[in-house]
Amino acid sequence: MKNLVKLAAVVAAPALMIATPAAAQDSESYVIGLSGSVDSNCELIPEGSGTFAVDMLNVGNQGSLTILYSCNSPYTVSLESANGGMEHQESGGAVNIDYDVEASFLGIGIGATTTNSATMQGSPVVIVTDNDWSNILTNGGTRTGNLDLSFDSLSEYAVAGTYEDELTITLAANY
Structure with a gap:
């Protein structure tokens, strides 16, 4: 009899678990979508x-210019020449003296690039690329550059008249 009671208890315990309904839990939620933005600077x-x-x-160094630049996103610094050199105005550009722009970190040769005005005529030439996603205080640099005239033939040198070009330095965000 004792064995029968034990057997009945062992069979009844799982049956109680199956027969007892689980207590339903009441739950609600509210989802908030967050968004924000920071403009490129x-x-x-x-x-x-x-x-x-x-x-x-003067065929040598014409002087130097230091530029400082910074962006809060990846960026490039480029140079572009309007005339492809120092265009002789009286000849309508028949004489055009190209020049080289040498640029490096603070003028000490680190990261040096040399670009010719004829190469950058109408098409910007990139002299610095930075792909870092950083804030504007830490994502920048300097370049010091100088301009050297390049007389390709003796017939270009010392032709009387006025010369013009427009050199554009552009800092642009890349994203």
Whole structure:
């Protein structure tokens, strides 16, 4: 009899678990979608426009210009020449003295690039690329550059008249 009671208890325990309904839990939720944005911000110093008198008889270093730049996104710095060189105005551009722009970190040769004005005529030439996603305070640099005239033939040198070009330095976000 004791065995029969034990057997009945062993069979009844699982039956109680199956027969007992689970207590239903009441639950509700509210989902909030969050969004935000930060506008692109690139800074180039100096900015705007300026003028520089090129010594058309000097084949050496014409001086230097230091630019500072920074962006809160990946960026490029590029150079573009309007005329592809110092265009002789009286000849309608028949004489065009190309020039090289040498640029490096603070003028000490680190990350140096040299670009010719004929190469960058109408098509910007990238001199710096930075692919970092950083804030504007840490994602920048400097370049110091100088301009050297390049007389390709003796017939170009010292032709009387006025010369013009427009060199554009562009800092652009890349995303």
